[in-house]
Amino acid sequence: MRNGSFTSTHIIAKEGWNQVVLAFMVFLLFYALSFLSWVFFLIFAGTLYSYRNPERIAEEDDERCLIAPLDGKVTDISKISLSDGSEALRIVIRKSFWDVGVLRAPLGMEILEVKKRFGLFMPSTSPLFASMAERKGLTCKSAFAPIKMIVSAGLWSQKITLFSKIGAFKAGERLGFLRDGEVALLLPLDTRIKVSLSDEVKAGSSVLGYLAYKDTDDRK
DSSP, X not given: OOSSOOOOSXXXXXGGHHHHHHHHHHHHHHHHTTSSXXXXXXXXXXXXXXXXXOOOOOSOOOTTEEEOSSSEEEEEXXXXXOTTSOEXXXXXXXXXXXXXXXXXXXXXXXXXXXXXEOOBOOOTTSTTXXXXXXXXXXXXXXXXXXXXXXXXXXXXXXXXXXXXXXXXXXXXXXXEEESSEEEEEEXXXXXXXXXXXXXXXXXXXXXXXXXXXXXXXXXX
């Protein structure tokens, strides 16, 4: 277990336990009153579903393989300029409300720094989302290249949960929870991408691409 809260392999992520218990109690109340109990049962079932925490196995185990950090749809693959004048390849994955909200490490890495930007909780489809949404930026280091993860909260997010602000994570390991929003990965330009726009991906399972082989003794 790491410092701070940590989501284990419970079937329901503990970030949703309070909501699940509340929805169940409301269902029991209206069941006892024999008034629209089926509506509140559906709400209870939907709450359970939205906080599910499934086990995942990566499609490949290559150390340079990048796996999806979040369930959702690939909405952007582009080259961007960073504030320090360098360039990076950006892959954005946008989560719907019903996708699994568990955040996972895209490869074996260490989180060096987390910076939070306070902002608004708004739809991720809004043109103001990139500039005004609440987000957390994770500066990470792997054995092969530095990467960054930008986690942005959507309209239905109460907060962005990280189980540990710094520390080492294995590929696919749970590192946080996001109820609604998107994750942007900022990668080296020579990363080999294996997904396309609009592809649906699964956190901890789907392969996004591979970090480039740069050592002289690496296979091409």
